[in-house]
Amino acid sequence: MTASKQLLKAHHDKCGKFLVYNNGKKGQSEIVLRLKEGDETPVGSLIYKLKGFDPDGDTLSFGARHTVDSDILKIENSGNNEANIYLNKELDREIKDEYSIVLTLTDNRLGEGNYVTQSLLLLVEDINDNEPIFKPYQSALEVPENSRPGVLTTVEATDRDEGAYGQVVYYLQELEGDNDVFSIVTHHGKGTIRLVKNLDYETKSLYQLRVLAVDRANQGPVNTGTAAILVKVRDVEDTAPVFSAVNPVTRISEDAPIGSTILQIKAHDGDRGINNPIHYSILSGGSDLFGINEKTGVVYTKKLLDREDSRNQENGAYILEIQATEISKLKGNKLAANDEGTGRNHSYDTGA
Template sequence: SLLYKLKAYDPDGDPLTFGLRSSPGSDVIVVESTSNTEANVYLNKLLDREEQDEYALVLTLTDGRLGIGNYVTQSLLLLVEDVNDNAPVFKSHQNSIMLREDAPPGVIAQLEATDADEGPYGQVLYHPGNDVDRTLFSVSTVGEVAVVRLIGTLDYETQTVHQLKVLAVDRAKEGRVNTGTAIILVKVEDVEDQPPEFLKITPIARVVENSPIGTMVLQVKAVDGDRGINNKVVYSIEPSDGAFKIEKDTGRVVTGELLDREALPLGSSSYVLRIIATEVGGKKRPPASAWTEVTILVTDVNDEAPRFKSTAYECEIAENAPQNTPVTFLGNSDPEVFDYDQGINGTFELYVKGTDVFEITPKRAINEAPFTIKVKNGTALDFEWTRNFNFTIVAREIVKINPKYTEVPIIVNVLDRNDNYPEFTKGSYEVWVAENCDIGTTVAWVQALDDDSGSFGTMGVRYTNLAGSISNL
């Protein structure tokens, strides 16, 4: 680069030679003659103000007649003007900081950067990097120092390490702006502020009724919610009535007794359990705990036979009752049958055994049903021939393998109705009466019989009329 133009004058008109006295730093420029009286000064190497900000140089001039080593001299002071060519550099600082997750807001670090440039180019302002969580941390300039503050609440379970980027930026108002960067790692120390966390849960499980005691049903797993502390977790169960137990160290839920699905409340075939995970060995009192609910469905096995609600039944029906007339159940008997197994295991058929005079409805039912016994053959209902019928009703499962069944006895009493006429023992009676017998003398004894019972039968026969040619006697 051309720095300067030199011009000299010699009264004698001799040609002039321009030069540079050798001295430390004099190689920064070169002098080149352009004519007998003129020369240019050029920059010979790159300048760095931060290494040397000025050069004191001596220019020489001769016409060749002054003798060897004799010159006319002229001082040249070369001042190096600053440009913004240096970035701020942070001084040595702590690269990592450990903070408890419950640390209060406050100053956590102070950093300082320097810039070798002058003026605004060498003055520094501090800012947080773009990726700094500004809800947790702030960076501000206090004098010549960067002050880093914690302004939010740390959470070990959300993030264990935060990387803070602090920027040092010079105050250049135009042109190039230089930036220096410092990195601080903020490591979060866990504290006991989280309950256990369930990692493995089976919300719904199934177990077959009558399973052996100790049968595994499900398993849960929980860990300390404070991952950096990792206290041991033990398990308990509610209700602890004995149906199910839990192994406190493994979280295995097993049967504690033989289960009977039919013994559960009507319409329910499940247990709802609360499993509690509790930390042990920690400092927190009471110990941290968490719970979850699981539902255990007890699945059916065919262990119930159809059962009638009464062990025997006594009924009555009038003789000559037409077909489909229902019998009347006597006493406190309950005409109902039940089987509390599920699905096909609880489906059964009903039928009559031992007579074809009666039938039962319905023919098939599921779980529970009232039943009716009806007349199938009304012509067989004759009190005078049969006063009662003894037979059996059966409830039998429809499963093909080892169906269970129950039988109960039935007595149906036939009620008498006035369906027979009185009949005399003889079609005609021949008697002899002595003349002149006294009034009131019995002259004949007649009898009529009736096959019906009680007042409908012989006991209720009344003799009302006496007719014929001598009825007046």
């Protein structure tokens, strides 16, 4: 950094006072320095040069009046009428953005505490040295699978830098690549996360979102802050019961006693996250001869069987149509497997 030069001229007048001139013009003006913070202006940098003049040719001594700001500088006299100003402490605009210092000049004849003064204002300019930091946010969301597209939540990140360095724009990533289900919009410094597509618990029940807060730096490095949000899809009752693997054909002797167990039917709630109880019933195919336990799904005989009975549909076989119905906890909401035509027909050969 090229340091400017400030000429301070001092001489005795008839009243024994010092008159200070700035660049040859009478009157005291303020020196203003603008320095970049951090590594842009490292500690020890030469930031300014001072030069004084004394008509008597006395050796001049430069210094600074002791204030809370004065230790930011280090002044070293060089020669009889010059001094260098060095940066003595690291600059950080986010901690302090300006320093007001009073420089002093004396020929050591005025007596202790008497000197000519010159004000110096040091302004600290920002660099992009801070990452956006998210304010506390909701890190886990539970969203019903039948939710309509709309706003889910809002996040906000702040950046201590100023100007474009301190302005934030938001981006969204889904860790498994489903980037079209959710979106984010930057509005008034906040990121609004929206659901843009329909959810299906049975297809995917968990989404891991990464929110990126990126500053608007138009040159140099760009800083980014991240936030993680877990979206849990809550199952709703929208899927009929599903029959477990069952042998569709079974055999029983025609002389089997009443109450004999033929087989057990099993079905489970089609909504994996709910697991409502299942109610079993026989819709057709011999409900007068066969019964089913509505809770366990055990099929049994209600009467003695006769293979030659004319009611046999084909060669002593009965085709039973069994329905599994989900007993919902929601009032008036029932789902049956046969509504979907899912594995509801089972044939049972009563024996030849």
